[in-house]
Amino acid sequence: MKNLVAGLVPKRFRKDKTIIPVVRLAGTIMASGSPGRRNLKLASAAPALEKAFSMKQAPCVAISLNSPGGSPVQSRLIYQRIRALAEEKQKKVLIFVEDVAASGGYMIALAGDEIFVDPTSIVGSIGVVSGGFGFTEMIGKIGVERRVYTSGENKVMLDPFQPEKEKDVEFLKGLQNEIHQVFIQMVKDRRGAKLADDPDLFSGLFWSGNGGVERGLVDGIGDMRATLKSRYGDKVELKLVTGPTNFLGRKLPGVVAGGFNGAEIAAGFASGLAETAEERALWGRYGL
16 A cells, blocks of 8 residues: 555655755856856855755755866855755765865865765865966067056056066965965865874875875765665665756856847957966876
């Protein structure tokens, strides 16, 4: 009789399987973004995270992470949102690293109660980097005169069209050190006694998945499906949770539905070239 009644209940209401919401966070971490680019930032990640944590029957939220880093601010904002939702909804967070979780990507990974990797994943790079180009000689060669008018002696600090000043570099290094210390404290707070006594841990170096396990940066080797099945049984079902789609039905994080005029498209194309170069540099650092 019990089986007969259960058979009359629609599948979506049956409790014979455990549904685990899965959120995929992938891409370089940037607050800005030209139209069509898939950068990772809080505004694009938040809707899917909110939806995943709102699934009341789910015992945990699984996050598939693949990022070489980027903006430390956006990285920390995403980390904070995940932890806030986990505490509010009383759910465990399991992070599964794909190719890489380095720099800001690893900062996001710290939001997990447990972090799993593939043996060939790249993790770590706990440090801060700033980069740019100097064009002081180029503009003279092409006959361009640089004209800048400011109020405030430091408004043109680190201007790429002016010679580099030692005091400006020292100031930048001071800012980097402040951010680095925040990152280090986050790692210590979240990983605690799991961390190995390794002098290179906070030097900016990165390691394979196996190396990350040895140093306590991650908890173990494992893929999402196998790990979740071993914990919640063979009837576990992974449900990919995504944010809202745009007017074409595409899931484009950070892109708002609507039209773009010619000026916006042109500006987006120009900024997109710089963003593409920066993005490729971030992925390329880890051989990806």
